[in-house]
Amino acid sequence: MIDHIVLVKFSESTTEEQLHEVIKRFRTLRNKIMGIIDLQAGLNFAESGKEYQVILKVRFEDRQALELYKPNPEHQAVASFIREVGRVDSIVVDIEI
Template sequence: MIDHIVLVKFSETTTQEQLQEVVDRFKALKDKLTGIVDLQAGLNFSEKSQGYQVVLSVRFENQAALEAYGPNPDHQAVAAYIREVGRVDSIVVDIKI
C-alpha cells in the first residue's frame, strides 16, 4: 500500500468557504477513482502548520493506483480549482507501508 499526503497553502485572499470547497472536492474523489483504500481531507488547525491550511491523505492499494491518480481528469479538475482559488505552495509525500 501507498500513503499519499498533501499539504496545501493558500493566499491570504482565499476564503474559508473556498478552503472548505477544496476539502469537499478532495473527499468526492474517493468515489470517483479506483484503487483508493481510504481518503481523508480536512482543514488544518495546528498552530505549527507553517501556514498550510488543507491536508489530504490518500491510501492507495498500490503504486499503480497512485500513478493513475495524478493524470485522472477528476483529480485534475480539483487541482485546477485549487490553483484558481489561490494555491501558493504544496508539500507532497508518498510512503510505502
C-alpha cells in the same frame, strides 16, 4: 499500500468558504477513482505549520494506483480548482506502508 499526503498553502485572499469547497471536492474523489482505499481531507488547526491550511491523505492499493491517480481527469479538475482559488504552495509525501 501507499499513503499520499498533501499539505496545501493558500493565499491570504482565499476565503474559508473556498477552503471548505476544496475539501469537499477532494472528498468526492474517493468514489470516483479506482485504487483508492481511503481518503481524508480537512483543515489544519495545528499552530506549527499553520500556513498550510488544507491537508489531504489518500491511501492507495499500490504504486500503480497512485500513478493512475495523478493524471486522472477528476483529480486534475480538483487540482485546477485549488490553483483557481489561490494555491501558493504544496508539500507532497508518498510512503509505502
